[in-house]
Amino acid sequence: MKHVTVTWNPERATFEARGARPGQPMEMAAPNDDGRTNAIGPAEVLLASIGGCSAWDVVEILHKQRQPVSGVEVRIDGQQLDEPPWAFTRFVLTYVICGRGVDPAAVERAVRLSNEKYCSVIATVRGVADVESVIELIEESGPEAGCEPAGAAQRGA
Numbered sequence: 001m002k003h004v005t006v007t008w009n010p011e012r013a014t015f016e017a018r019g020a021r022p023g024q025p026m027e028m029a030a031p032n033d034d035g036r037t038n039a040i041g042p043a044e045v046l047l048a049s050i051g052g053c054s055a056w057d058v059v060e061i062l063h064k065q066r067q068p069v070s071g072v073e074v075r076i077d078g079q080q081l082d083e084p085p086w087a088f089t090r091f092v093l094t095y096v097i098c099g100r101g102v103d104p105a106a107v108e109r110a111v112r113l114s115n116e117k118y119c120s121v122i123a124t125v126r127g128v129a130d131v132e133s134v135i136e137l138i139e140e141s142g143p144e145a146g147c148e149p150a151g152a153a154q155r156g157a
Contacts, residue, residue: 014039043086046125047076050091053121057114058095058107065106070140071098078129090130100140107135 004019006028013032016025028045029037040048051074062069072095079090093115097107111133115122122131 012038015042017045043078043080043088046088047078047091049121050119050125051076051093053119054093054095054111054114057118058097058110061110061113062097062102062106065103065110067099067102067106069097069099069102071138072096088125088129090132091125092132092134094134094136096136096138098138098140102137102139104135104137107137111135 002019004017006015006017008015008030010030012027013030015028015030017028018025026045027039029039029041032038055072055074058074059069059072062072075094075096077092077094078088079092080086080088095107095111115131115133125131
């Protein structure tokens with residue numbers, strides 16, 4: 001059984017989540033008087049969990065298939081209801097896979113296996129929300145070209 005403890009830190013207006021690695025807490029936004037958030041929100045953590053779970057699978061599957069992948073980014077958009085409790089009704093996962101000579105069929109297979117068989121987080125939300133996948137494969141032009149998915153530039157990376 002997995003276990004996480006979430007503790008409120010009123011001075012920082014955050015919640016701190018601690019799991020199996022106590023020295024690696026995760027900070028989440030908590031209510032505060034000024035309405036600003038100091039960390040990622042709990043609903044965004046759900047999106048991050050979906051992306052992290054699936055990215056883990058995709059990287060592992062592509063490595064086992066000996067695909068020359070140099071970068072993986074998963075962008076997760078979640079659509080919520082307009083009324084409380086603002087439940088999610090749809091998730092769109094955009095997989096940006098970078099490499100030189102990566103087989104598109106291998107990427108499609110890895111994403112499909114993650115979504116349909118291996119990712120426990122997707123399996124959990126699938127019953128209450130639609131889950132869609134989009135794949136962007138970026139072919140690197142040379143060994144020094146590197147991979148910079150479109151979202152990286154927006155984040156200032």
